[in-house]
Amino acid sequence: MTLLSGPPHVVTAGVDLLREALEAQAVPTTPVDWRPPLPGTAGALARVLADPRRRAANERAVDRLTSSRPLLVGVRRASELLHLPQPMFLHAGPPLDWERASGPMRGALVGAMLLEGYAIDEEDARARLESGVVRLEPCHHHRTVGPMAGVVSPSMWMFEVRDDVHGGVAYCSLNEGLGRVLRYGAYGPEVLDRLGWMDHVLGPVLSAAVELAGPIDLRALAAQALQMGDELHNRNRAATSLLLRELAPYVVNAAPGHAAEVLRFVGGNDHFFLNAAMAAAKVSADAARDVPGSSLVVAMARNGTDFGVQVSGLGERWFTGPAGVPDGLYLGAYGPADANPDIGDSTITETAGLGGFAMAAAPAIVRFVGGEVADAVAATRSMYEITLAEHPAYQIPALGFRGTPVGIDVTLVARTGLLPVVNTGIAGRVAGTGQVGAGLVSPPVEAFTSALLALAESALDPFDQ
Amino acid sequence: MSPAAGEAAVVVRAGVYHDSVTLMRVSRALSDLPGMDVALVAMATELNLAMARDLGFDPPPAGPADLLVALRGRDVAAAERELDRLLAAVSSARGPSGSSAYGMAGAEGPAPRTTRSAAARAGEDAGVALISLPGEHVLPEAVDAIEAGLDVMIFSDGVPVRQEVLLKRLAAERGVLVMGPDCGTAVIAGVGLGFANVLRPGPVGVVAASGTGAQQVTSLLDLAGAGVSHVLGVGGRDLSREVGGLSAVRALRLLDEDPATELVVLVSKPPDPEVARAVQEVVESLRTPVVSALTGRDDLTEAAERALRALGAPVPGWPSWPAPARRPPRPGAVRGLYAGGTLCAEAAAIAGGAPAVAEGKEFVDFGDDAYTRGRAHPLIDPALRLDALARVGPDEVALLDVVLGHGADPDPAASLAPAVARCPAAAVVVALVGTEGDPQDLHRQAAAFREAGASVFVSNAQAARYARDLR
Numbered sequence: 001m002t003l004l005s006g007p008p009h010v011v012t013a014g015v016d017l018l019r020e021a022l023e024a025q026a027v028p029t030t031p032v033d034w035r036p037p038l039p040g041t042a043g044a045l046a047r048v049l050a051d052p053r054r055r056a057a058n059e060r061a062v063d064r065l066t067s068s069r070p071l072l073v074g075v076r077r078a079s080e081l082l083h084l085p086q087p088m089f090l091h092a093g094p095p096l097d098w099e100r101a102s103g104p105m106r107g108a109l110v111g112a113m114l115l116e117g118y119a120i121d122e123e124d125a126r127a128r129l130e131s132g133v134v135r136l137e138p139c140h141h142h143r144t145v146g147p148m149a150g151v152v153s154p155s156m157w158m159f160e161v162r163d164d165v166h167g168g169v170a171y172c173s174l175n176e177g178l179g180r181v182l183r184y185g186a187y188g189p190e191v192l193d194r195l196g197w198m199d200h201v202l203g204p205v206l207s208a209a210v211e212l213a214g215p216i217d218l219r220a221l222a223a224q225a226l227q228m229g230d231e232l233h234n235r236n237r238a239a240t241s242l243l244l245r246e247l248a249p250y251v252v253n254a255a256p257g258h259a260a261e262v263l264r265f266v267g268g269n270d271h272f273f274l275n276a277a278m279a280a281a282k283v284s285a286d287a288a289r290d291v292p293g294s295s296l297v298v299a300m301a302r303n304g305t306d307f308g309v310q311v312s313g314l315g316e317r318w319f320t321g322p323a324g325v326p327d328g329l330y331l332g333a334y335g336p337a338d339a340n341p342d343i344g345d346s347t348i349t350e351t352a353g354l355g356g357f358a359m360a361a362a363p364a365i366v367r368f369v370g371g372e373v374a375d376a377v378a379a380t381r382s383m384y385e386i387t388l389a390e391h392p393a394y395q396i397p398a399l400g401f402r403g404t405p406v407g408i409d410v411t412l413v414a415r416t417g418l419l420p421v422v423n424t425g426i427a428g429r430v431a432g433t434g435q436v437g438a439g440l441v442s443p444p445v446e447a448f449t450s451a452l453l454a455l456a457e458s459a460l461d462p463f464d465q
Numbered sequence: 466m467s468p469a470a471g472e473a474a475v476v477v478r479a480g481v482y483h484d485s486v487t488l489m490r491v492s493r494a495l496s497d498l499p500g501m502d503v504a505l506v507a508m509a510t511e512l513n514l515a516m517a518r519d520l521g522f523d524p525p526p527a528g529p530a531d532l533l534v535a536l537r538g539r540d541v542a543a544a545e546r547e548l549d550r551l552l553a554a555v556s557s558a559r560g561p562s563g564s565s566a567y568g569m570a571g572a573e574g575p576a577p578r579t580t581r582s583a584a585a586r587a588g589e590d591a592g593v594a595l596i597s598l599p600g601e602h603v604l605p606e607a608v609d610a611i612e613a614g615l616d617v618m619i620f621s622d623g624v625p626v627r628q629e630v631l632l633k634r635l636a637a638e639r640g641v642l643v644m645g646p647d648c649g650t651a652v653i654a655g656v657g658l659g660f661a662n663v664l665r666p667g668p669v670g671v672v673a674a675s676g677t678g679a680q681q682v683t684s685l686l687d688l689a690g691a692g693v694s695h696v697l698g699v700g701g702r703d704l705s706r707e708v709g710g711l712s713a714v715r716a717l718r719l720l721d722e723d724p725a726t727e728l729v730v731l732v733s734k735p736p737d738p739e740v741a742r743a744v745q746e747v748v749e750s751l752r753t754p755v756v757s758a759l760t761g762r763d764d765l766t767e768a769a770e771r772a773l774r775a776l777g778a779p780v781p782g783w784p785s786w787p788a789p790a791r792r793p794p795r796p797g798a799v800r801g802l803y804a805g806g807t808l809c810a811e812a813a814a815i816a817g818g819a820p821a822v823a824e825g826k827e828f829v830d831f832g833d834d835a836y837t838r839g840r841a842h843p844l845i846d847p848a849l850r851l852d853a854l855a856r857v858g859p860d861e862v863a864l865l866d867v868v869l870g871h872g873a874d875p876d877p878a879a880s881l882a883p884a885v886a887r888c889p890a891a892a893v894v895v896a897l898v899g900t901e902g903d904p905q906d907l908h909r910q911a912a913a914f915r916e917a918g919a920s921v922f923v924s925n926a927q928a929a930r931y932a933r934d935l936r
Contacts, residue, residue, distance in 0.1 A: 003616045003642055004695055004723045007656045009590040011583045011615065013606045014597030015486045016555060017845065018620065018659060021871040022595075024904070027656050030587040032606070033576035034598060035482040036508075036530040046604045050631055055612065381574035385582050415605055416578040417480075417530070462631050 038449055041414040044456035048411055051459035053293025053313075061296040061312045062388040062407035065288040065352065069164040070280035071215035075207040079154035081171055082142050087118050087128075088135035092150025092345045093303025094318040095138055098129045102304035104185025104340050107431030108149030109134070111187030115195050116153045122187070140299050141316070144171045145282045145345035147274060148183035148427055149304065156195075157203030161218060161279040163287055170283035172275040174198055174206070177268070180434035183344075184427045205262045208254035209247050216246055218280040222354065223393045225273070226404070231362035232277045233346055233355030234423040234438055239273035240266065278345065281352035288312050288407075295455055296388065297408035300351050300420065300443065304343035304427070309447045311410055311455065319451035321444025326426045328439010329367075340429040342441045347422050353391045353406025356421035356440065357383045361396045361404070365423070379421045380405065386412040386420070410455060413448045471502055473537040474545070475522040477509060481532040483555060484597075486841045488532075491551045498547060500539030506548060509533040580606040584613035591615055595658050596645075600624045603646065604632070611635045611643070618698065619645030620659045622834050626707050629700065633711035642715050648698035649676025649805075649832075649842075650870075652683070659698075660844055662870035663902030667692015669772060670726035670753075672716040674703050674733035677805025677832075678765055680868055680898050681925055682732055682758060685769035687900040688923060689781050694725040701806070704736030710744045717744075721751040729755040730772050734807065735762060764811055764926040783924040786915050790935050794891035795860040799932045801828030802853045802865040804843035808896065808925045812864055815926060816933035829853065844873045847880045854884045854893075863890040864932040866925060867914070869899030869907060876905060878913035886917040892935050893919040896928035 012019040013032040022029050037045055048054065078084060089112050091105060101109070110125040112118075118134070119125035128134060139146045146152055150173075158171040173183075176194055180186035210216065221242045228238035244266055252259045266272045285298045294312035301308055308318040323341035330336070349355035359366070360380035363373045377398065383405035384390070390403030408420055419442050426437040483491075488506050495504035503520055507513040509527035517524045522535040536544050577583035584591050594610035596603055600623025610617045611632065619632075624646035636643040644651050650673070651658040655666055662680055664687050673679030676698055683693050697719065699712035713731070720726045729751070736744065736759070748755045756775055758768025770780045799816040803809030813828040830836075831843040831850055843850055850865065857863040863885075867877050874880070885893045895914045899907045911921045922928035 002719075003592065004654060004719060004725075007654045008592030008616075009587055010656075010658065011580055011587055011591050011594040011610065012597075013580050013583070013594065014620065015484045015841075017486045017490075018595060018597050018872055021657070021659075021661075025656055025871065028590065030577065030583045030591065032580055032583045033578055034602075034606070035480075035578070036602065037605075039528055039530070042601045046601075046628065049605050049608045050628070378575060385575075385578045411605070412579065412581075418578065462634075463627065 035417060038414045038417055038445060041449060041452055044452050045411060045414055047456040047459045048295060048452065050462050051293050052462045053460060054295060057291045057293035057313060058296055058388055058409065061288040061291040061294040064166060065284050065296070065407055066389055066391055068166055068284035068287045070161045070218045070283045071164050072159060072210060072218050072276055073162045073215050074160035075157055075203060075210050076160055077154070077203070078152050078156045078158050081158055081160060082144065082152070084154045086154070087133060088137065090139040090142055090144055090146065090150065090152035091136055091303060092139060092146045092148065092343060093301040094306050094308030094320050096136060096303040096305060098132070098136070100305050102340050102343065103429045103431040104343060104427040104433070105149050105304045107185030107187055108151040108182050110431065111182045111191060112151045112153040114187060114192060116155060138301070139345055140301055140310070143169060143282070143286065145278045145348050146173055146183070147175070147278065147346045148344040148425060149185055150345050151182065155199055157198065157207070159276050159279045161276070161283050163283045166287040168283045168286050170279045170286060172279035172282070174202060175269060175272045175275045178271065178435060184434040185431050186434040187432060201258050202262055202265060205251060205255040205258050209250035212250040212254055213247060216243070218276055219393055222277055222280065223395065226358055226361045226394055227397055229362055229364050231355055231358040231365065231423065233274070233349040234425070235362045235365045236273040236277065237270045239277065240270055243273050243276065274346065277354065278348050281348040281354060284352050285348060290315060293460065295410045297351055297410060300347040301345045302342040302347065304340055307342060307443050307447055309451055311451050314451065314454055314458065317454065319447045319454065321446035324441050324444060326424050326439040326441035328426060328437050330426070330437035331435065334428070334436035338428050338433070338436045340427040342424060343427050344424065346424065350420050350422050351408065353387070353394055353404040356423045357387070357406065358394065358396065358404045359421065359423065360398050382418055383421060385416050386418050410448055410451045414452045419443050419445065419448070471500070471538045472541040473522065474541045475517060475524050475535040477525050477527040478532040478534065479527070480530060482508065482530060483532070483552065486845055487555055489841050489846055491548065494551060495536070495544050495548060498538070498544055501544055503535065503537040504544060505533070505535040507533050580609035581613060584610065584615055593618060593653065593658070595620065597621055600646070604628050607632050607643070608635065611639050611641055614639060614641060616642045617644065618648055618651050618658050619643065619700070620648060621645070622647040622837065626702060629702060630708055633708065637711060637715065642697065642719065643712050644698045645700040647702070648700045650679055650696060651698045652693060652696040654695065657871040660868065660870055660872040661696070662687065662900045663904070664900060665692040665902065666694065668694060668725070668727035668776065669730060670694045670720035670723060670728070671696040671730045671732060672713055672720065673698050674701055674713065675760065675807035677866070677868060677898065678732045678760055678807035680870065681765040681808060682730060682769045682772070684898050684900050685766060685783065685924065686772060687902070688784065689769070689773055689778065691773055691776055691778055694723060695720065701734070704733050704740050704744065706737040706740060710736065710740045713744055714747050717747055717751060717755070721753045726753060728772060728775055729753050730768065731755055731757045732765070732768065733759055734810070735759050760807055760811055764815065766924040766926040783922070783927060785922040785924070785927060786911060787920045787931060788915065788918060790892035791918065792891050794862045794935055796936065797933060798858070798861040799827065799864050800857050800861045802850050802863060803828065803830050804832050804850070805866050805868055806830045806832050808866045808898070811925055812896070812929035815929035816864060844868055847874065847877065851880060851884045854888045857888055857890040859889045859891060861890050862932045862935050863888055863893045864929060866896045866898060867910065869897070869903040869905040869910065871904065873905070878910045882913040882917040885914060885919050894928050894932040895919045895921045896925035897921050897923055898925065
């Protein structure tokens with residue numbers, strides 16, 4: 001419709017009186033519920049929105065994010081996949097040293113020292129970590145993601161996920177189950193025993209099974225699971241079942257003697273798929289990296305101290321703020337006082353349009369994260385306000401099979417003040433405790449504000465063309 | 466000001482946002498409650514926090530995204546209840562927003578938070594975006610609209626000229642029109658956006674770099690029986706050297722292609738000479754005849770008359786109701802108290818003898834950026850002009866414009882006519898810009914100002930001449 005061909009339908013932003021004047025003329029309007037942007041961002045927003053590269057850059061970045069096709073191609077040891085010179089560990093979130101590490105992060109690092117035999121006991125492990133001889137680097141710097149503490153040490157078995165469209169690879173460790181586990185900072189004997197079993201049995205058997213099965217389409221599994229009530233961060237029950245169904249015959253073929261215990265372990269852990277989903281999300285988000293001028297978020301991650309984001313157009317830089325304490329339900333006698341600040345790379349699922357962004361697909365978990373079904377629907381709907389696209393494969397039945405909101409745009413976060421909705425587990429603040437609950441957490445505003453200011457600094461001036 | 470007797474309360478409601486005009490109306494409604502001394506409901510900008518302090522309140526720390534409520538009077542609790550009721554009514558009129566952290570989860574979901582989202586919600590139906598946010602916040606919404614393929618009217622002023630040029634370049638790439646910034650009026654296929662008079666449909670299309678200038682010309686055409694197809698505002702800076710007439714050229718071409726438009730009237734302050742040449746080339750390439758009304762070269766009334774002659778229509782005598790002066794004024798002592806910038810400049814050129822605003826502030830444009838920062842346009846909020854009317858000298862003539870139409874004060878005479886009656890001036894002359902179709906009722910408004918002792922003219926130029934020549 002051209003401007004002059006008939007009375008217009010008017011989108012209004014601003015003075016309500018002018019919208020009323022249109023209504024008085026029986027003209028249909030769609031009002032914007034506008035609010036001032038995050039404090040101190042108006043000038044930066046104007047510069048970033050004026051960057052002549054922005055629009056095409058964001059289209060390209062979000063297209064790469066949503067068109068990636070993650071396949072599970074292998075299960076291999078971290079030492080084979082990653083360059084981890086001894087002694088070096090990967091950890092969740094933005095860069096961190098021992099000094100600033102929280103309880104569960106320290107616990108997981110101690111556990112990894114013991115697992116790898118880098119220390120004779122807990123005290124020795126702490127002393128060595130404190131001395132700084134152990135190199136710590138973020139998983140994200142190594143095409144890797146790790147849930148909660150996200151500690152990766154050389155002997156751990158990893159999912160190897162390849163993007164069949166853009167050619168990237170990403171890795172994530174295998175899920176240990178719930179309760180007292182390394183990723184929540186527990187390192188007691190039962191934790192190390194389980195890790196030992198995973199090292200000797202689970203890893204080799206899955207490795208052989210995946211090799212027999214051939215590449216497994218994780219995007220297809222995730223899409224199906226969304227239609228079965230998962231959101232792929234705090235609920236992975238359907239996806240785990242689907243993966244188990246794919247793998248079971250090959251597990252039996254690969255290792256008939258261990259098949260029952262492996263299948264029982266995987267089937268008994270509702271979150272087993274989470275780590276595969278995270279690697280899939282990571283390989284997709286990485287495909288969207290390094291598009292000059294793009295304001296798309298390509299990573300959100302927490303190390304238990306800081307919450308950090310990375311942006312496509314800003315390379316490897318992290319923009320951080322203090323990690324918040326999640327708001328949610330607690331296990332047993334635990335309460336908010338036992339909770340550690342937010343931790344883990346699992347926010348890569350939200351980065352890729354899953355998790356909190358897909359809450360409307362998972363009515364079963366809304367009580368777990370505190371709320372009504374309507375809140376879950378509202379959470380997903382509000383995320384369309386800050387995302388660039390709707391996912392072509394990940395759909396939500398309750399929203400008429402609308403694609404999930406995907407591709408967080410820093411400028412939209414600053415403009416609306418709406419922060420990404422994140423579903424998460426809650427780690428105990430004391431090293432060795434393990435999981436104490438699960439809930440929702442808000443990222444710190446300053447991570448997005450500082451990313452926006454950096455985008456403004458690097459923006460091209462449209463008048464210099 | 467010292468704190469008055471009665472209860473006082475100052476609270477901040479974090480994250481509650483309403484536009485300044487809505488809050489001004491709410492504040493006024495609360496002030497009118499019996500026993501209410503002070504009611505300030507405003508966003509907690511530095512300016513408004515300072516105002517609250519000046520009024521004797523001690524506001525807690527807050528920012529521009531928070532709502533500041535400062536009340537003093539006999540029954541503050543009742544005022545707060547009334548405030549809740551008024552704000553709830555505004556919110557429900559504007560669309561659903563609910564109690565949950567993410568807004569209401571109705572069938573439509575939470576209300577759209579950006580123009581991008583609203584345009585997506587409106588889908589194929591959406592044609593135009595009307596943006597009236599504070600100037601520093603306009604660019605993102607306007608970019609959204611252009612990228613969504615919408616034509617954009619930017620009512621706001623205070624948008625940097627570089628941003629204007631950028632938006633108009635983007636619009637040219639996308640094939641849409643940017644009207645504004647500082648575009649007060651537009652009429653598209655009979656629908657008025659911003660301040661717009663109710664005009665009979667007809668053959669005249671208007672391209673206007675001046676909002677009230679366009680309102681004057683089209684109102685006179687309407688009173689003469691000539692109708693209007695569309696009024697496309699382009700913003701006061703469009704024909705400047707920096708902007709280069711980007712929107713004027715596009716608007717001229719749109720009207721040239723429009724089958725309903727037989728004659729185009731171009732209303733502008735005198736453009737940059739180079740831009741004028743470029744625009745003239747475009748004008749000469751059009752099939753539709755164009756009457757150029759460049760204020761300063763000729764007045765708006767003459768422009769309307771030229772348009773009528775071009776249509777082959779008779780030029781009527783313009784309605785006027787002159788009244789004698791209360792006492793002889795000092796000859797030529799005219800104080801112009803204007804809401805419309807172009808009307809002010811026109812009157813100053815006629816009655817002030819010089820481009821006015823600088824000349825001892827005898828002609829004041831209360832619609833200028835300097836007066837509208839942090840408050841509503843004088844076409845909506847009469848407060849500043851009411852004050853100014855009370856301060857006109859007894860040997861001076863007060864000359865003011867009253868502009869009717871959609872968006873403007875629903876009954877300007879209700880507040881201004883009593884002020885005119887009380888005005889100490891030797892005489893008051895009103896330029897009443899409006900049509901018989903306007904919701905305020907032109908004749909009732911004229912009668913109210915006549916009864917208050919003012920002379921009333923529908924032609925601003927005639928009003929200015931009358932004021933100048935009063936003895």
